[in-house]
Amino acid sequence: MNYLVYWATFIVLFAVVYFFDKYYFMLRDNSTALPRPYSFARVQLAWWSVIILAAFISIIILSKGSAPTFNPSTLYLLGISSATSVGATLIDISDQTNPNLTNLGQNIKGDNLMLDILSDKNGVNVHRFQTVVFNVVFGVWFIVYVLNHLDSSAASPSTVMPVIDSNNLILLGVSSGLYTALKTTENKQQTVTPAVIEPKGDDPASPVAETETVIAAG
8 A cells, every 4th residue: 555655646746737837837938918828847847856855755654764865867867857957947038038929829828737848829730749758658668666575665765766777867868859959940830820710791702702602502
């Protein structure tokens, strides 16, 4: 039943993050819109912080006070998330202080968590999708590994959290780096608005009327 300790800790930390986001916009972009859109970089940092802190606290509880020693790979993982958050914040500040940029993406009203972190001002894009998927998959793997090794926390606390292979860290680093690099271009893109052809009644010259005429004739 050791996994209950982990999930209880995870839920408490998640609730704390939810509270600070709801009342202090902890996971949101600095924005003039209401509601503010969610920031992918901040959500990513919170995601890994909750996962790793839940494991750390659970190990301390189950081992009766013995704190695990973080493996360097776990520190690198937190470093990737922190660097992504710093880079995204600096880019946002640069864009907000650039008088030549208008219609900033972070000033568009937020929709929901998933759409906000997957989208720029022109909609969902593939590099954000890739980064979100990698972080979710590795996060779930990290949690499963911890749950499967919590029974050994009393004997060897430092073996509960996984050692992440260097290639996997490179994969996460490249994915987050790609997101940060392309984020520098998001507010410089023109806003794409789908063209809407409005019907002009029964005017035979209008596309709608012409289409209806052809169908009727057939």
